[in-house]
Amino acid sequence: MPYQTLLTGLSDGIFTIIINRADKLNALNTTVMQELGEAFDEIYADPAVKSVIITGAGPKAFVAGADISEFVGLSVAEGSALAQRGHDLFFKIERCPKPVVACVNGFALGGGCELAMSCHFRIASSNAKFGQPEVNLGIIPGYGGTQRLTRLIGKGRAMELILSANMIDAATALQYGLVNYVVEPEQLILKAQELLITINSKAPLALAAAIKAINAVYDETTNGFETEVLAFGDCFATEDMKEGASAFLEKRKAVFTGK
Template sequence: MPCETLLHQVEANVATITLNRPQSLNALNAQLLGELSELFTGFILDPEVRVIVITGAGEKAFAAGADIRELAQTDASSGEQLARRVQSIFREIHTSTKPVIAAINGFALGGGCELALACTLRLAADTAKLGQPEIKLGVLPGWGGSQLLPRLIGHSAALKMMLTGEMITAAEALRLGLVDEVLPAAELLPRAQTLAAAIAAQAPLAVAACIEAVRFGAERPLLDALALEAEIFGRLCGTDDKREGTAAFLEKRKPVWVGR
């Protein structure tokens, strides 16, 4: 699909989406969000795409949040509509059973941090800064941040970020568990794509099942989550890929996954 605010490519089962508004620090305006939603949905439906990487154009920013000029025009009604719309877009990313890796190459602030939070894994350049500065605009993180951030780093650390609006370094984000790896900027995207390729080489049904078990199991009581795990395990045991995986192990060869 033609995109004016995004770049994208697919190589070896890995799709890479680049937020491409570097002159605006890749701010998430209405056009970019609409194009991201459409492009992401297309990749979810594409059987050739197994893992998705999201990064930002330029060296300064992953995404510096919402477009403030657009935000300034909202009132109570349109503000709630905006929040629900973007939550829906980010929820598709968050609940995707295809892994989504955020390669945070610079500032990830406000909605940019919330986009990263929606991803399955987060890698950051050592120069990156992350934050939820919405309080300085008189609002709160309304695109999922007030809910996803405390689930990831705990209530106190999340509230400190939200109540002060202060940015944290990539090293601090790693300490808190907000990001999974920190790398020199030049190594960030290659590492993200290498990690994506390693995941894409696994059995796709098992990859999706791992995400399903963790994402949905975390929302249930432990006994219910264990029952879900057993149900998913049984489901996988009936697949061609499980038969191929066990046969390949016993025959000392690489498996050939078929996704069924």
């Protein structure tokens, strides 16, 4: 479907989302957030979509932050409601049963860093910069940044980045474990596509189960080991499990159908 602030396309099972506000460094405003939610509703529902890439338009920014002009004059309740909407969206991305990769092509600051961290993993171009500069505005990260950054890079480093509002470059992000790969800008989407073509060849229901079980590590409302046991068992009810086992024993390549 057409969007005002997003460019989307589907090729070889990979659904690409480009946040298309280059003149605003792809800042997250209400429309972008709403349309990202709608795009993920489409992704969840469409069996032709096997995986997702999120990136930003232009050479400068993935997403350089939230649209601060929308913050002015908010009450406490309105600020909390804004944060909750961000949490709801980023949980929708994090819990997507199809792999989601952030291709960070420049600045990923504030809400942009939080968006990247809600994806299942991240690939950065060599010119990427990451940071949570919210304390410069008298606020804190509100879309999950205090939690996801700490989980990804550890308490000490997260404390330093959030409290100092400093940025780190792509090489440091790789060293910290915030990103999986750093590549030259012209190789960014190609690297993601290469990985996702491999992932897309696997059993879709098994991928969804693995994502759910891995996410359960950080879900305080559930026992991750129990989630794994149940998800493992559920796989045995799928046609893909039967096909995968048969293909292995018959020494042929499995053909998965997502059933």
